[in-house]
Amino acid sequence: MSLSSAPRIPSRNRCFGRLALVALLLLPAPLAGGKSIIAHRGASGYLPEHTLESYALAYGMGADFIEPDLVLTRDGVPIALHDLTLEATTDVAERFPGRDREPGKFFAADFTLEEVRQLRVQERINPGTGEQTYPRRWPQDHRDIHFRIPTMAEIIELVGGLNRTTGRAVGIYPEIKFSAWHAGQGFDFEEILAGLIQSQAADWPRDQIIVQGFEPDGMRRLRELAPDLFLVQLIGGGRSFDPLCTPEGIAMVAGYANGIGPSIARLIDARGRPVNDFNLIHEAHRHGLVVHPYTARVDALPGWAEDFSTLLERVLFEAGADGIFTDHPDRMREFLRHR
Numbered sequence: 001m002s003l004s005s006a007p008r009i010p011s012r013n014r015c016f017g018r019l020a021l022v023a024l025l026l027l028p029a030p031l032a033g034g035k036s037i038i039a040h041r042g043a044s045g046y047l048p049e050h051t052l053e054s055y056a057l058a059y060g061m062g063a064d065f066i067e068p069d070l071v072l073t074r075d076g077v078p079i080a081l082h083d084l085t086l087e088a089t090t091d092v093a094e095r096f097p098g099r100d101r102e103p104g105k106f107f108a109a110d111f112t113l114e115e116v117r118q119l120r121v122q123e124r125i126n127p128g129t130g131e132q133t134y135p136r137r138w139p140q141d142h143r144d145i146h147f148r149i150p151t152m153a154e155i156i157e158l159v160g161g162l163n164r165t166t167g168r169a170v171g172i173y174p175e176i177k178f179s180a181w182h183a184g185q186g187f188d189f190e191e192i193l194a195g196l197i198q199s200q201a202a203d204w205p206r207d208q209i210i211v212q213g214f215e216p217d218g219m220r221r222l223r224e225l226a227p228d229l230f231l232v233q234l235i236g237g238g239r240s241f242d243p244l245c246t247p248e249g250i251a252m253v254a255g256y257a258n259g260i261g262p263s264i265a266r267l268i269d270a271r272g273r274p275v276n277d278f279n280l281i282h283e284a285h286r287h288g289l290v291v292h293p294y295t296a297r298v299d300a301l302p303g304w305a306e307d308f309s310t311l312l313e314r315v316l317f318e319a320g321a322d323g324i325f326t327d328h329p330d331r332m333r334e335f336l337r338h339r
Contacts, residue, residue, distance in 0.1 A: 035316050036323025037332050038173055039063035040295050041082065045327035048121050048138050049089065050080035051147040052158055059162050061330040064323070065173040065210065068155050072187050077113045078152040078196060084108060084178055087127045090119040090149070104128075109185050113151070121147035134299055152193070156200050171208035172201075175234070179218035190218055194225040206230055212261055216244075216253075223256045232259040232292060235266060235280075250283045259290035259322075264302065264311075267293060267319045272304025274319060281320045294325035296332065309335050 042054030043061055055066045068080040085105045086092040092099070092106040095118060101107045104127060108116065123138040125131060132140060150158075152174060159172055174193070182189040193211065201209055212232040213219050219231050233253045235241045243249050245266060253260060262280060269275055281291050293315055298308045305311040308328070312335050315321050326332045 034322065035336060036064045036292065037062060037329050037336075038065045038067055038292060038323055038325045039329045040067050040325040040327050041069065042066060043327070043329060045134075045137060045298060048123050048147050050082065050149065051121050052150045052154065053147060055150075055155060055158060056162070058329050059159065059170055062333040063170060063329040065171045066155065066159055067173040067175065067325060068150075068152065069175045069177050070152055070189075070193065071108045071177050072182055072185075072189060072192065073111060073113045073116055074109055075112050076187055076192055078174075078189075078193055079108065079113070079116060080150050080152065080155065081108055082177070084181065086111070086116075086119065089124050090121055092119055093127075095119060109182070109187075116149050119149060121149055134297075136299060152196055153200055156196075160201070160204070169205070169208060171204075171210060173210045173212065173232075176211065176213040176215075176218055176222075179213060179215045179221075190221040190225055194222060194229070197226070197229070210259075216256075220256050230259075231257040232261050232290070233257040234294075235260055235262040237263040237265045245278055245280055247278075247283055250280070250287055250289070254287035254289055257289065259292060260284050261292045261294055261325070264293050264295070264315060267321070268302070268304065268314055270303060272302075272314070285320070290322045291320075292323045292325065293321050296324050296326040296328070298328045298331055312336075313339075 039055070039058030041049035042051065043058040044054055047054040047057055050068060058066055069082040070078045071081045071084060073079055081089070085107050087104060087106050096106065096115065099106055099110065101110055123140060124133045126133065155172060159170055162168070163170055176189055176193060179189050197209055206228060207230055210230045210232055211222060212234050214234040214236060216233065219233055222229060222231055233244070235244050244253060266280055267275055284291050296308070296311055296315070301308065301311060305314070308331055312324065312332060315324055324332070
């Protein structure tokens with residue numbers, strides 16, 4: 001698909017929950033200190049992930065960046081979804097029975113945008129058991145509010161509109177998910193996203209649109225398509241990412257990216273000690289790369305962190321990261337303010 005033929009999504013009026021609207025009336029002033037608050041899937045500790053309401057709430061809580069994960073629909077539209085499949089966060093099995101490609105697996109790429117818009121977004125569950133992944137988050141029995149899956153175009157419109165009305169400069173930090181898998185389905189995901197950003201966010205400052213991804217080939221492809229785009233190479237905890245966590249690997253990443261996003265386990269081990277075999281943050285900074293680890297959650301702390309403040313102190317100030325992805329942007333902002 002060429003840039004010129006990338007799908008253009010008409011804007012739609014959306015209705016936000018009262019909680020998000022109240023938060024927008026309490027917009028905080030910017031914080032000093034240079035540590036970026038990246039709202040992981042929006043304010044996902046409070047509202048169902050990857051909904052406009054969750055993004056609006058995160059904005060009102062003082063996030064510096066709103067982070068949507070992106071996959072493609074059957075008609076090639078980037079939508080906000082963490083998984084390839086829809087069953088963990090929507091009512092797709094109820095609304096479209098028999099449309100599973102594999103038993104119990106409803107792939108987003110098998111549904112058009114029009115069909116995706118019919119789905120109700122819910123708090124993340126284990127599809128096998130029906131139990132919530134995070135039990136104390138948005139209750140499953142609250143079904144009168146209809147959360148929906150947004151498109152990337154709608155997220156740009158939302159955050160851009162709020163920046164205009166509030167005078168703030170909050171950015172968007174999308175992640176391309178499953179780039180190689182989408183290529184196998186006939187999609188050039190990088191070209192689609194680059195075209196969308198070019199057409200709908202061309203006037204945004206360079207550091208307000210940051211694209212991240214785990215697959216180096218996809219990141220290199222984006223660099224070719226959009227030489228000025230700010231890119232972050234994600235680094236998972238698995239062994240396949242070990243080659244990136246070397247001086248040679250970081251030097252290679254610096255050739256196409258502007259930053260890295262390592263898992264917290266790449267910085268601090270299970271005993272709460274710095275990972276001593278290689279100072280990843282120091283080496284990244286030496287190459288001029290920003291470092292944004294993932295993910296800080298109040299309700300899913302690593303074993304070495306006695307509380308959320310301990311986690312943030314260790315990662316942001318002892319290890320020296322430049323920001324962090326968090327499900328609880330308000331709690332991170334409170335920590336930075338008090339510190």
